Amino acid sequence: MSTSAISAVRKYVIQHYGNLISVDDPEFDSTDKTWVAELKSDYPRIIHDDRSPDERFLKFLSLRRLGTIKIGENLEPLEATSRETCVNNLSCFLNMWQERAERIIVKASSDNLASINEARWVLGKIGTIISRLKLNDVILDSELDTLPVKEAVKLKRYLQLLEGLDIVSRKDEGYSYGNMFTELSLNTNNDFEKLNTAILSLIIKERYSALKETFGISQLETFVHVDSCYYRPALEAERLIYWNADSFAEHVMMFYGNKSKVHFRLPYILEELVNVKALKHEDKFYFGNDRLFKEMQTLKDEMTELASPRA
Amino acid sequence: MYVGKAFEGHMPDFDLDKIGKILETRSDGTYPEKVLNLNKVKEVATAMPSIEFEIELRSHTLDEIEEEINERQPPIAWVRLSDSAGHKCAHAVVITDLDRRNDRIYYNDPMFGEMDEALPSFLTRWENEDRILIKVKIGKKAQRMLEEFPKEERSVTEQMVGRER
Numbered sequence: 001m002s003t004s005a006i007s008a009v010r011k012y013v014i015q016h017y018g019n020l021i022s023v024d025d026p027e028f029d030s031t032d033k034t035w036v037a038e039l040k041s042d043y044p045r046i047i048h049d050d051r052s053p054d055e056r057f058l059k060f061l062s063l064r065r066l067g068t069i070k071i072g073e074n075l076e077p078l079e080a081t082s083r084e085t086c087v088n089n090l091s092c093f094l095n096m097w098q099e100r101a102e103r104i105i106v107k108a109s110s111d112n113l114a115s116i117n118e119a120r121w122v123l124g125k126i127g128t129i130i131s132r133l134k135l136n137d138v139i140l141d142s143e144l145d146t147l148p149v150k151e152a153v154k155l156k157r158y159l160q161l162l163e164g165l166d167i168v169s170r171k172d173e174g175y176s177y178g179n180m181f182t183e184l185s186l187n188t189n190n191d192f193e194k195l196n197t198a199i200l201s202l203i204i205k206e207r208y209s210a211l212k213e214t215f216g217i218s219q220l221e222t223f224v225h226v227d228s229c230y231y232r233p234a235l236e237a238e239r240l241i242y243w244n245a246d247s248f249a250e251h252v253m254m255f256y257g258n259k260s261k262v263h264f265r266l267p268y269i270l271e272e273l274v275n276v277k278a279l280k281h282e283d284k285f286y287f288g289n290d291r292l293f294k295e296m297q298t299l300k301d302e303m304t305e306l307a308s309p310r311a
Numbered sequence: 312m313y314v315g316k317a318f319e320g321h322m323p324d325f326d327l328d329k330i331g332k333i334l335e336t337r338s339d340g341t342y343p344e345k346v347l348n349l350n351k352v353k354e355v356a357t358a359m360p361s362i363e364f365e366i367e368l369r370s371h372t373l374d375e376i377e378e379e380i381n382e383r384q385p386p387i388a389w390v391r392l393s394d395s396a397g398h399k400c401a402h403a404v405v406i407t408d409l410d411r412r413n414d415r416i417y418y419n420d421p422m423f424g425e426m427d428e429a430l431p432s433f434l435t436r437w438e439n440e441d442r443i444l445i446k447v448k449i450g451k452k453a454q455r456m457l458e459e460f461p462k463e464e465r466s467v468t469e470q471m472v473g474r475e476r
Contacts, residue, residue: 065342096370096441103438163429164429164431207431209434209438309389310337310339311340311343
């Protein structure tokens with residue numbers, strides 16, 4: 001490796017991109033006879049804890065593949081990703097982190113989210129299907145056809161959603177229970193409430209995006225947003241942090257703006273999240289559920305680098 | 312090739328090696344942003360109808376897929392491929408149709424051929440790969456053929472002669 005090539009790309013980066021962007025050591029491409037180096041960033045995040053307000057700690061998010069620099073054999077710059085593209089990629093990868101963090105939080109907290117009153121209400125059709133299957137072992141097409149058209153269409157869509165999770169299985173004359181239904185029934189000792197929660201949890205864990213985008217169910221979103229406002233910085237800090245209600249309000253405002261309806265409903269949402277043990281509340285501080293947080297950390301560790309993957 | 316046949320136009324006839332070289336593909340796959348390299352290749356830039364690739368490294372929505380399909384521009388999506396042993400990787404498919412009423416999505420899969428899948432499970436697989444979408448713009452750019460130029464020149468000359476008369 002040529003030290004002069006390393007110095008040349010580093011010098012170029014400092015002069016053209018500022019101090020938030022750094023560069024990998026360049027690799028020599030013998031076909032083009034050029035040195036190629038990837039741009040990256042260890043992006044700083046400042047996190048605070050209300051228990052010790054003066055203590056603010058700094059953590060870094062590792063962002064890769066923000067662009068490339070190509071220099072010639074004689075170390076002259078040949079081609080480089082523009083500063084604008086680089087900043088745009090950085091912003092995209094930060095958004096990617098926000099979305100991945102939200103997915104991690106939904107997966108780890110699905111049992112808790114499934115216990116929220118609004119979730120149970122809005123997914124009431126699932127309860128109808130479960131009790132029907134417990135009663136008769138099968139839901140016949142002919143039974144669905146006796147219902148008002150709108151109702152039958154809705155139930156069929158939910159049945160197809162459940163089929164994809166092996167909770168129900170398609171038979172000639174209708175739907176019967178699937179392997180996952182049997183397994184969850186055994187795990188919950190056939191208790192309807194527990195079985196309903198377990199099935200709702202599985203749907204939220206595996207099909208959260210479909211609930212939002214194809215079923216138009218947005219009621220859970222506000223709970224997930226508030227939960228994410230807390231757990232995302234906690235994941236960056238790699239430890240539970242303690243916030244008061246004002247800090248929650250500040251973060252909700254920062255991420256979702258002051259027009260967000262989340263802001264008005266925040267006290268209720270926090271109360272529900274504490275009720276279902278997605279968060280804890282002691283004295284004047286809110287903090288995370290240790291067991292959920294550990295699971296989120298495991299999921300975060302399994303995550304690929306913050307950049308689009310090869311396919 | 313497919314587009315060329317479908318639109319009766321002139322499309323580049325690249326073999327896999329050539330495409331792999333343009334896209335800087337390695338044994339573990341291709342980065343989505345490298346698809347833009349195709350736009351710089353002469354044969355692609357001059358294809359009839361025109362074909363261009365667009366990518367923004369952000370998360371896209373199902374509505375965007377629907378818009379592309381409605382405009383007859385089949386987009387490429389990155390989806391999660393996994394097996395029962397827990398291996399997983401990203402995989403690219405070309406979306407050809409979307410049926411929201413019956414919650415189905417149709418796509419061409421380079422490994423499995425023409426496929427259709429329930430929309431909820433597809434959405435999960437797409438989301439697991441950050442909802443990456445490459446938009447393929449077919450016929451959006453006016454392409455000009457060499458024969459047009461003599462024709463154009465002739466008509467200008469004819470107009471001038473007409474004016475002189």
